[in-house]
Amino acid sequence: MPNKKYEIKMRVLFISMPPFLDVDLSLVNHLSKHCDVHYLMDLPPYYLTSSALKITKIKPQDEILSASEYPELHQFASFIGLNKWHVINRTSPKKFALSNLKLQFEIRNFIENLNPDVIHCGNYLDENFYLFLLRNKRKIVLTVHDPFPHSGEGTKRKSLIFKFNFAFIKNIVLLNSTQKEAFIESTPFNFSSVFVSALGVYEYLSLYKINQTKSDAFKILFFGRVSPYKGIDILLEAFSSIGSPVNAELIIAGNGKFWFDITKYSSTPRITILNRYVPNDELVQLLSQASVVVCPYKDATQSGVVMSAYALNKPVIGTKVGAIPEMIQDEHTGILIPPNDVDELANALRRVIGDSSLLAKMENNIKETYSTGEKGWERITLDLSSHYLTL
Numbered sequence: 568m569p570n571k572k573y574e575i576k577m578r579v580l581f582i583s584m585p586p587f588l589d590v591d592l593s594l595v596n597h598l599s600k601h602c603d604v605h606y607l608m609d610l611p612p613y614y615l616t617s618s619a620l621k622i623t624k625i626k627p628q629d630e631i632l633s634a635s636e637y638p639e640l641h642q643f644a645s646f647i648g649l650n651k652w653h654v655i656n657r658t659s660p661k662k663f664a665l666s667n668l669k670l671q672f673e674i675r676n677f678i679e680n681l682n683p684d685v686i687h688c689g690n691y692l693d694e695n696f697y698l699f700l701l702r703n704k705r706k707i708v709l710t711v712h713d714p715f716p717h718s719g720e721g722t723k724r725k726s727l728i729f730k731f732n733f734a735f736i737k738n739i740v741l742l743n744s745t746q747k748e749a750f751i752e753s754t755p756f757n758f759s760s761v762f763v764s765a766l767g768v769y770e771y772l773s774l775y776k777i778n779q780t781k782s783d784a785f786k787i788l789f790f791g792r793v794s795p796y797k798g799i800d801i802l803l804e805a806f807s808s809i810g811s812p813v814n815a816e817l818i819i820a821g822n823g824k825f826w827f828d829i830t831k832y833s834s835t836p837r838i839t840i841l842n843r844y845v846p847n848d849e850l851v852q853l854l855s856q857a858s859v860v861v862c863p864y865k866d867a868t869q870s871g872v873v874m875s876a877y878a879l880n881k882p883v884i885g886t887k888v889g890a891i892p893e894m895i896q897d898e899h900t901g902i903l904i905p906p907n908d909v910d911e912l913a914n915a916l917r918r919v920i921g922d923s924s925l926l927a928k929m930e931n932n933i934k935e936t937y938s939t940g941e942k943g944w945e946r947i948t949l950d951l952s953s954h955y956l957t958l
Contacts, residue, residue, distance in 0.1 A: 576603040577955060580681055582696075583689030584609045585617040587712070589871060591689060592619065592646040592771040597944040599648075601952035605681060606647050608634070609695065611657040616844055619643075619771055625658055629666040631677050632656045642774060653677070655695075662694040671698040678705075685955045687740075691732050700735040706958045709736040710764075713868045714750040717796040738958055740764050740951075742869045743890030762954050766869055766894070767944040768878040768937045775851040785815040785920050788857035788881075790845060791872045793823025798863035798886070798906065803832045805863075805912035815920050820845045820853055854879045858926060859919050865906050867891050877937045882929035884915050900933045 579602045583591050591606070598604050615622040622639045626632060634640045634652035641649065655674065659666050675698055678686070686707045692700060709732060716725065733754060739761045741747055747761055789802055799819060806817045820841040833840050845853070854860070860876040860883045867889035874894075876883050883901040885891045895901040902919070904911040919926055936942050 576601070577685065577952070578603045578605070578681070578683045579955065580605050580607060580678060580683035580686045581689060582607045582609070582686065582692070585614040585620040587618065587689050588643075589619040589769050589771060589875070590766060592643055593767055593769065593944050594948065596646040596770075597767075597948040598952060600945075601948060602955070604651065605683065606634075606652045607631075607655065607677070608652070609655045609657070611660055611695075613660050619769075619847060621846055626656050627658065628656060629658050629670055630656055631670075631673055643771065645774075646771060657695075667695055671695065674699050675702060678703075685958060687955075688732075688736065691728050693728055697731070700731070703735065706738070706955075707736050708738045708740055708762075708955070708958070710740040710742070711750070712742060714741060714746045715753075715868070717794065717866060738762070740954075742766055743893050745890040745893055746868065762951075764951055764954075765942065765947055766871065766874045767942065767947050769871065769875045770878060770944070772847065772851050772854070772875060772878045775848045777855045778852055780856070782856055783814065785813075786857045787815060787817045787916065788820070788853055788860050789818070789863070790820040790850060790853060790860070790875075793821050793825060793842065795826045796865050796867070798865045799825070800827050801865075801907060801909055801912060802861055802863045803829070803838070805909045805916060806838070807832070807835070808909065808913045809916060809920075813917075813920055815916070818853060818857070820850070850875070851879070854881060857881055859884060859916075861912075861916075862886065862891065863906075863912055864888055864891065869894060874937075877933050880930045880933045880938075882919070882926055882933065884912070884919070896932070896936075900929055900936065 581595055581604055595604050595606050612625045615625060622637060626636060632654045633649065634654055635649040637654065655670060657667060657670065683705065686705055688709045690710060690712060737760055739756055741750060741761060741763050742765055744763045747763055751758060751761060789799060791797065793799065816837050818839045822842065822844045829840060832838050854876065860881050862870055862872055862883055862885040864886050869890045873883050883895050885895045885901060885903060886906040887903050888906050892903055895903055897903040902915045904915050
């Protein structure tokens with residue numbers, strides 16, 4: 568029987584991009600306990616500020632760099648070792664710029680030299696990876712974060728990228744089981760080629776110091792990209808219906824264009840709208856001071872917002888759409904309500920505002936379930952590494 572101490576770990580190349588760094592940091596960190604994981608992050612100039620990432624200026628050379636070349640990445644070294652983290656450094660945003668075409672060959676050579684046993688793509692690979700996809704003969708897995716486009720966000724280009732990926736990648740990872748059957752019905756895949764994993768809490772938020780300033784107000788927080796499917800209009804209407812005697816404040820934090828007139832809300836004293844990018848340190852402060860987080864989505868897959876809230880043990884009020892009910896256990900880690908229902912959301916808000924013991928119970932449940940329990944990263948990455956062995 569071989570001595571496990573001397574067993575060689577499976578080598579995994581994880582290819583991703585900045586919008587998914589918040590989840591990748593924990594995933595790669597815990598997966599590295601089971602596999603030899605190398606992280607390759609695609610960095611075009613339009614993703615310098617995205618998710619957990621905030622880079623001041625792109626490096627002037629088009630090549631694959633060590634992550635150590637970017638001081639802004641050093642803070643994450645406890646999650647992903649800089650010696651195993653490389654950056655595809657792109658100076659041009661144009662997909663078919665000569666510099667990006669040359670990088671396609673460098674990507675191919677990088678992968679050949681690394682010689683991974685498995686390549687895991689953290690999201691769809693766009694035109695900048697077509698040479699790699701055309702030439703690849705290695706085992707490859709694709710995580711599909713959004714099996715179906717959100718309301719108003721589907722495009723013809725996205726559809727073509729999906730189809731191209733599906734033509735070359737035959738092993739899929741979904742992050743919820745709710746949408747597995749519908750995904751299979753709409754794609755060329757069968758049940759055996761689709762593996763269901765999950766999101767864990769976004770542990771990188773622990774890197775940021777919490778200001779212990781206390782507030783007497785009950786703070787309700789919505790954060791994330793502003794988009795029609797997020798239901799911010801429903802939340803604002805529900806909060807406004809609660810009435811001024813209640814000592815509660817609503818904070819809306821995130822960049823993006825509002826699709827409705829927010830004038831009457833932005834001038835309301837109990838409502839704060841931060842319509843801009845919210846850096847990590849500020850997000851942690853907002854979360855630490857919040858009593859509850861609200862996800863009033865009209866449609867959804869799974870939600871990184873929920874996992875960010877759970878990282879600070881904050882209960883979440885969410886809607887019964889997509890896989891949100893998989894993430895929010897009703898009456899256990901939060902409250903579930905129907906989508907597009909102003910009255911139900913207002914009732915849920917009134918309930919948590921008036922019941923501090925309920926919130927305390929939920930906070931403890933979140934800690935036990937997601938930080939150390941069955942929905943923690945240890946279980947998620949152990950199952951994923953076992954799945955690699957079946958490919």
